[in-house]
Amino acid sequence: MNQEFIEDISSIDLKDLISKHECRRVFLVTVKDGAYVNSGAKEYIELALEGLEYVRFYDFEQNPKYEDAIKGVELFEQAKCDLMIAIGGGSVIDMAKLINVFTANSFLNSLDIIQNPKLIQNKGKTMIAIPTTSGTGSEATHFAVVYHQKKKYSVAHESILPDIAGLNYRFTITKPKYLTATTGLDAFSQAIESYWSVGSTSESKEYSKEAIQLLVKYLSKAVNSADVESRKAVMKGAFLAGKAINISKTTAAHAVSYAFTTYYSIPHGHAVFLTLPEFFEYNQGVDENDMNDSRGVDYTRDNMHELCKLLGVSCALEGKIFLREYAKEIGIELSLEKLGISDYKEKIIDNVNMERLGNNPRKITKEGLVTLLKSKQD
Ligand SMILES: [Fe+2]
Numbered sequence: 001m002n003q004e005f006i007e008d009i010s011s012i013d014l015k016d017l018i019s020k021h022e023c024r025r026v027f028l029v030t031v032k033d034g035a036y037v038n039s040g041a042k043e044y045i046e047l048a049l050e051g052l053e054y055v056r057f058y059d060f061e062q063n064p065k066y067e068d069a070i071k072g073v074e075l076f077e078q079a080k081c082d083l084m085i086a087i088g089g090g091s092v093i094d095m096a097k098l099i100n101v102f103t104a105n106s107f108l109n110s111l112d113i114i115q116n117p118k119l120i121q122n123k124g125k126t127m128i129a130i131p132t133t134s135g136t137g138s139e140a141t142h143f144a145v146v147y148h149q150k151k152k153y154s155v156a157h158e159s160i161l162p163d164i165a166g167l168n169y170r171f172t173i174t175k176p177k178y179l180t181a182t183t184g185l186d187a188f189s190q191a192i193e194s195y196w197s198v199g200s201t202s203e204s205k206e207y208s209k210e211a212i213q214l215l216v217k218y219l220s221k222a223v224n225s226a227d228v229e230s231r232k233a234v235m236k237g238a239f240l241a242g243k244a245i246n247i248s249k250t251t252a253a254h255a256v257s258y259a260f261t262t263y264y265s266i267p268h269g270h271a272v273f274l275t276l277p278e279f280f281e282y283n284q285g286v287d288e289n290d291m292n293d294s295r296g297v298d299y300t301r302d303n304m305h306e307l308c309k310l311l312g313v314s315c316a317l318e319g320k321i322f323l324r325e326y327a328k329e330i331g332i333e334l335s336l337e338k339l340g341i342s343d344y345k346e347k348i349i350d351n352v353n354m355e356r357l358g359n360n361p362r363k364i365t366k367e368g369l370v371t372l373l374k375s376k377q378d
Contacts, residue, residue, distance in 0.1 A: 001161050003140070007236070009130065009166030014048035017164065018083065021126055026054035027081035029072070029096040031088045031132075033058075039132045039171045041087050055079040057099070064095045066148035070110065072099035077106070084127040086162070087171075089183075090136030090145075093129045097144040097160045100124030104159075113155065114146055120157045129162035132171035134222075134235040135183025135269055137190060137242015139165040152258060161246070167239055169232040177223055179267075180234075181330040184219040186269030187238035188326075189276045191215060193251040194244035196283055196303050197359045198293040204247035211240035212310045216326075223330040252279045252364065255356035256348060263347045266339065270332055277323035277334070278372050279360070280307070284316030286362040293361045300361040336376055344373050 006013060018026065026049060030036045036058065037043075057075055060068035076099050086096030102110040104124040113119055129139035138144075142161040143154050172180065191211035194204055214237035221230035253276040260271035284304045291297050304316055313319050327334050336344060349369050357364070364372070 001142075001158050001163075003161055004164045005239075006164065006166040008232075009168050011044050011047035014045075014085075014128070014130075014166065015050070017128065018048065018052065018085075021083055023081075023083035023126075024053065025079060025081045026052060026083045026085055027076050027079065027096075027099070027125075028054050028056045029084070029086045029088070029092055029099070030056060030058050031092055035132075036088075038174050040174070041132055041171055044168070044171075045085070045087055055081060057095075060091075060095055062089075062091045064091055064098060064144070064146050066111070066114065066146050069095060069098040069102060069146060073102045073106070073110070076100075076103050082125055084125050085130070086127065087130045087132060089131065089133040090138040093131065093136075093138040093162070094144040094146070096127060096129070097138075097162070098146055098155065100127055101144075101155070101157065101160055111148070114148060114153045117155045117157045120159060123159035126164075127162045128164040128166065130166045130168060130171075131235070131238070133175060133179065133183045134169075134172055134231075134238040135186040137187060137238050137240075137245065139167075140239050140242030141246040143246075150262075152262075165239065167235050169228065169235045172222075172231050172235060173226065177331065180226075181219075181223045181332055182267045182269035183238070184215065184222060184234055184269065184330070185273045185327065185332065187211065187234070187241040188215045188219060189253055189269070189272040190245045190250060191237070191241035192276065192280070192307060193253055193359075194241065194248040195307055196300065196361050197245075197248035197251050198361055199248040199359055200244075200303075201247055204244045207240045207244035207247075209310065211237045211244060212307075214240070216311060220326070220329050249359050250356055252282075252357055252360035255353040255360070256369070258353055259348045259351035260341070262351070264339065264341055273323075273327050273332060274334060274336070274339075274376075275372065277320040277327075278375060280304075280323055281316045281320040282364070282372060283360070283362045284319075290363040291361070292358070292363050303361070334376070336373065345370060348373065 218233035257271035
C-alpha cells in the first residue's frame, strides 16, 4: 500500500485534506490534556477541524492496552466516524491503528486479530498520522504494538499503514531534553538495525542511509540546542527510519530492549541503545558458522563497512566507541551498573524477543548474550 507524505503539514493543509475526503465526522486520537495542550497539538487541530464534527479519544495510558483499544472501538462505532486522525507519539498512533483495524474487522474477535493478524480482511477508514515526537516512526509503519495481560504483541498487516503521514517539527519544540534524546536514539537505532537486518532491501537501505546521515548530523544539536533546522531534520530522520523498518523490521538491540523496559522501566529508545554499540562490534565478526543472512558473510561484512563509513569511523570497534560517545553527548547513561541493572541474566536474557533476534545478521546464543552484556561493564 502506498502512503501519501506531507512534509511540514500546516493546520490549513490538514483542513484541505479533510475536506477532500468529504467526511461527516472525524475520530481524533490524542494524548491526555497536558501534553496535548503544551505541544501545540490542541490549537493546531482545533483550527483544522473548525466547523466539523469530531469525537476525541484520549482515555488510555502509554503503551496501548488491548482493553483501552476496545473502549476506543466502542466509541468509534457509536460515533459513526469516517476519518481517523492520530496526533501524538508512537502510542497514540498505534492506538488509532488498532481501533481502525479492529472496527473494520469487527466480524472477528479482536483478541484473535492480535494473536493472528493474518486474519485481517478489511482495511479501516482513511487514516492520517501526525507524530508529535521524533522517534518510533509509527506514522510510516504497518505495525501496531498492543499489550494484553502484560504480554506485548506486534500486530502487523499491510492495511494498518496510515494512508497519509504528515510531519510538523513544531510539536517537538516543547519536548524535554531526555525525551528528545531517547526518542531520537530509538530512530537512530532503527535506522542502523534496519541497514544490517536480514530483511533489508535496496529500498529500505536507501531510507536507512538517509536517516542515519540526518541523525548523525542533527540529533545532538536537536537535544542540546533545539534549533529549528535540527528539529526538522531529526523528525525527517525518524520518519525515514520508520519507512526503513516498515520493510526490514528491527533486530538484536530491539530484541533485548523490551525486557529492560518491562523490568527496569527504561524508556524504549534508551533501552535499545543499551546494547546497540555492542551489537555494532559483534555483527562485524560474523563468519560462516553463525551467519544469519542468506546473502552471505561478505554481504554482511560489506554492510558493516558501509555503516562505519556512514558514522565516519574506520572499523566496527571505533563504531562501538562512536555510538557510546554519541549517547553520552546527549546525556544518556549506558552503564547497566549505574542504571541499577545487575541481575540481567534471568530477567533480560530469558525474555529476549526471539522473532526480532532472528532478524540479526549474526546469530547469538544465550551465553553469547551474557558475554555481550558483561562486556559493557568492562
Ligand atoms: Fe523502536
